[in-house]
Amino acid sequence: MKDTCPSCLARDIAPAESRTRGDRTVDGYQCPNCRRTWTVTRDLTAYSELHARRAHNRTRKAAA
Numbered sequence: 001m002k003d004t005c006p007s008c009l010a011r012d013i014a015p016a017e018s019r020t021r022g023d024r025t026v027d028g029y030q031c032p033n034c035r036r037t038w039t040v041t042r043d044l045t046a047y048s049e050l051h052a053r054r055a056h057n058r059t060r061k062a063a064a
């Protein structure tokens with residue numbers, strides 16, 4: 001799942017690595033602009049809601 005850089009706010013950065021720990025995923029990122037690294041932990045139980053929101057955004061972009 002893509003994320004936004006917390007340092008320079010570059011968007012749509014793909015995770016360099018993803019790991020699953022039980023019912024959670026840990027995505028590791030490195031910003032191509034400022035080289036900032038960070039990780040995001042997500043509960044898989046919340047994933048379906050996030051996925052629906054992203055699909056909605058994609059639809060709006062396609063319509064515009």
Ligand SMILES: [Zn+2]
Nearest residue numbers: 005008031034
């Ligand atoms: Zn950055």
